[in-house]
Amino acid sequence: EAQVTQNPRYLITVTGKKLTVTCSQNMNHEYMSWYRQDPGLGLRQIYYSMNVEVTDKGDVPEGYKVSRKEKRNFPLILESPSPNQTSLYFCASSLRLSGTEAFFGQGTRLTVV
Amino acid sequence: AQSVAQPEDQVNVAEGNPLTVKCTYSVSGNPYLFWYVQYPNRGLQFLLKYITGDNLVKGSYGFEAEFNKSQTSFHLKKPSALVSDSALYFCAVLPSGGSYIPTFGRGTSLIVHP
Numbered sequence: 001e002a003q004v005t006q007n008p009r010y011l012i013t014v015t016g017k018k019l020t021v022t023c024s025q026n027m028n029h030e031y032m033s034w035y036r037q038d039p040g041l042g043l044r045q046i047y048y049s050m051n052v053e054v055t056d057k058g059d060v061p062e063g064y065k066v067s068r069k070e071k072r073n074f075p076l077i078l079e080s081p082s083p084n085q086t087s088l089y090f091c092a093s094s095l096r097l098s099g100t101e102a103f104f105g106q107g108t109r110l111t112v113v
Numbered sequence: 114a115q116s117v118a119q120p121e122d123q124v125n126v127a128e129g130n131p132l133t134v135k136c137t138y139s140v141s142g143n144p145y146l147f148w149y150v151q152y153p154n155r156g157l158q159f160l161l162k163y164i165t166g167d168n169l170v171k172g173s174y175g176f177e178a179e180f181n182k183s184q185t186s187f188h189l190k191k192p193s194a195l196v197s198d199s200a201l202y203f204c205a206v207l208p209s210g211g212s213y214i215p216t217f218g219r220g221t222s223l224i225v226h227p
Contacts, residue, residue: 004156033214040122042219043157043203058214090156098209099145099164104156 002027006091006105013081013112021076021108023091029103030096032074033058034066036087037107043090049074050096081112115140117206119218126194127226134189134221136204145207146187147215148178152200160202163187174198194225 004025013019025032033048035058045058049068063085065077074093078085088109092102116139126132138144145164149157161172168180178189189202201222205215 040219043217045214048214099207101147101159101162106156
C-alpha cells in the first residue's frame with residue numbers, strides 16, 4: 001500500500017529536549033516536505049527536499065532542521081524545542097513532476113511544555 | 114508569490130442539500146489547483162485537481178470543482194451533501210512553471226447536519 005508514515009503520532013516533551021520526528025514514504029517520490037498546521041493559519045511549509053541531499057527552507061524554517069540521506073526518509077529535527085513549536089506536523093511526498101498531487105502522513109501532534 | 118484564499122472558516126449545510134466551498138487564488142501564469150480533505154485525526158487526502166482542459170473537474174466521493182480563470186476561483190461543489198462529508202477542506206495552488214511547492218489556503222470546516 002502506498003503510504004507516508006510518520007512517527008510518533010503523539011509526543012509531549014519539555015523545552016530544550018532535542019527530538020526527531022521520522023517520515024518515510026514507499027512510493028519512490030523525489031519530493032518531500034514538512035508542514036505545520038495551526039488553527040486559523042492552515043498549513044505552512046517548514047522545509048522541503050527535491051531529492052537526496054537537496055533541501056531548502058519553506059515559509060517557517062526557524063527552529064527546525066531536516067536531512068535527506070535516503071530517498072525514502074525525511075526526518076524533522078527540533079534541536080531545542082520551544083512551546084511555540086507546539087503544533088500538528090505533517091510530512092508529505094510527491095513525484096517531482098509538475099502538477100502532481102501530494103501524499104500526506106497521518107500527522108504528529110507535538111506538545112512542548 | 115502565489116496565494117490562496119478560502120473566505121469561509123466554516124460552511125454549514127443540511128444533508129441532501131448542495132454544498133459549495135469557496136477558493137480563490139493568485140499566481141503568476143497558469144495555475145495547477147488542488148482540493149484536499151482532512152478528516153479528524155487524519156492526514157490530508159487528495160480529492161481532485163485542475164491541470165488543464167475542461168473547467169469542471171470531477172474527483173473522489175462525488176465532489177467536483179469548477180475552474181474559473183476570469184474570477185481566479187476554484188470552488189468545490191457537491192450536488193447532495195452527506196453527514197460523512199463533514200471535514201476540513203483545503204484548497205492549494207501550484208504555479209505551472211515547474212515549482213513543486215504548493216501554497217495552501219487556511220482551510221474551511223464543512224459541517225453537514227442530519
